[in-house]
Amino acid sequence: MDKKVSLAVIKRLPRYYRFLGDLLDNGITRISSKDLSEKMNVTASQIRQDLNNFGCFGQQGYGYNVELLFEEIKEILGLNKTYNLVILGAGKIGQALLNYTKFEKRGFNFIGIFDKDINIIGTKIRNLEVKDIRELENFTKENNVDIAVLAVPAESANDIYEKIVSYGIKGVWNFSNKEFRKENGVIVEDVHLTDSLMTLAYKFNSNDFIEY
Amino acid sequence: MDKKVSLAVIKRLPRYYRFLGDLLDNGITRISSKDLSEKMNVTASQIRQDLNNFGCFGQQGYGYNVELLFEEIKEILGLNKTYNLVILGAGKIGQALLNYTKFEKRGFNFIGIFDKDINIIGTKIRNLEVKDIRELENFTKENNVDIAVLAVPAESANDIYEKIVSYGIKGVWNFSNKEFRKENGVIVEDVHLTDSLMTLAYKFNSNDFIEY
Structure with missing residues (x-):
């Protein structure tokens, strides 16, 4: 790729x-950019522009080969690999994520779940026993941990984030309501549920917005 | 407001x-757009542009009055009102959301949780007893339901969405992996957790992106 992608x-x-x-x-193996655009509610030109960032997959008069495009996007997204994840915080959110089997189908495997609460440590959630958060450092030495899921309460989030960084974990899926400065090449993807709910509240009250 | 906001x-x-x-x-009551921009990692001009959409809250040489701006945004977002929410699907995600007390502090109150599983119906989660999904229609007649949280498995999502629309509920917070055509003025806000995880995978593998 020659240029940076937005x-x-x-x-x-x-x-x-x-x-x-x-x-x-x-069973649909081929689709025109017009049909894809109607299905996705995005303009055909937007689709062409987006996909042109990664090379040209459409053919004039033929449209897109669905499987080819699917496989290319899979590779672009890095979904041809698998990832090892640990969940930090075994509360309801952490449990909900661990129980969501769709992630594994995409190659995201949960290999550990950690908490600091002695009442939860040692209990079993799905196939994993909750470990003491103090064991995380050794665990990351003994296992290849790609992504930490940050699912602890707001007041612990900064502490745990610092641990993640110092233990050399490179990816953070952040469910805490905190934001972190990117450091040491750490990649953070935020899921701000409250922000999403506030956006819904805005839309609920106003027609003064455009959907883009 | 004269124009539609993006x-x-x-x-x-x-x-x-x-x-x-x-x-x-x-305890900070006043902030310059420069300081706010550094804190938020957005350009000062972006902040000014964003806030100008809703009227001008900054004063040259003074900066922003934090409380005034906070209250204005609160009103813009519609957070000076309260909202009644029902959770459809009492699985782990539904339970996690019901147990998350931060939403109530913002004025989002859960008044009902529904499921179709007879093993879950009648059990108590936090302060609510899980009701039979077949009671939803009557419930919406007897209560003012603003927002339905769609937290059912993918295979039930379309059915339940149709029910939501036909019962006249106007807001949907969608945790299913399905997308819905907007109809009858229904507002849908999607939370696609798998999409977020895939975005993380991309960033994990590539430096070829710009953060906007």
């Missing part, structure tokens, strides 16, 4: 991937 | 609201 484009790729997967599941 | 701007408002709330909690 994160706005990147964030649309999973959606393409989802739609193309649905098409494949329904 | 959703990209709207989606940044909860973040301003969060940061301003933190400032207030720390």
Whole structure:
């Protein structure tokens, strides 16, 4: 790739991937950019522009080869690999994520869950026993941990984030309501549920917005 | 407001609201757009542009009055009202959301949780007893339901969404991996956790992106 791609484009790729997967599941092997655009409610020109960032996959008069495009996006997103995840915080959010089997189908494997609460440590959630957060350092030495899921309460989030960074874990999926300065090449992806709910409240009260 | 505001701007408002709330909690009553911009890692001109969409709150040489701005954004977002929410699907995600007390502090009150599983119906989660999903229609007639939280498995999502629309509920917070055509003025806000994880995977593998 010659140029840097905007994160706005990147964030649309999973959606393409989802739609193309649905098409494949329904036995559709080829689609015009017009049909894809109607299905996805995005302009055909937007789709062409997005996909051109990664090379040209459409053919004039033929449209897109669904499987080829699906596989290419899979590779672009890095979903041809698998990832080892640990969940930090074994509360309801941590448990909900561990129980969500769809992530594994995409190659995201939970290999550990940690908490500081002695009443939770040692209990079993799905296939994993909750470990003491103090064991995390040794665990990261003995296992290849790619991504830490930060699911601790706000007041512990900074402490745990510092541990993640110092133990050399490179990816953070952040469910705490805190934001962190990127450091040491650590990649953070935030899920701000309250922000999402506030956005819904805004839309609920106002028609003064455009959907982009 | 004379013109429609882009959703990209709207989606940044909860973040301003969060940061301003933190400032207030720390006793900071006034901030320059430069300091706010450094704290939020957004350009000062972006901040000015965003806030100008809703009227001008900054004063040359003074900066922003934190409390005033906080209250204005609160009103813009519709957080000066309260909302009644029902959770559809009492699995781990539904339970996690019901147990998350921060939403109530923002005025989002859970007044019901529903499921179709007879093993879950009648059990108590936090302060609510899980009701049979077949009672939802009557419940919406007897209560003012603003927002339905869609937390059912993918295979039930379409059915339940149709029920939501037909019962006249106007807001949907969608945790299913499905997307819905907007209809009858229904407002849908999607939380696609798998998309977020895929975006993280991309960033993990590539430096070829720009953070906007």
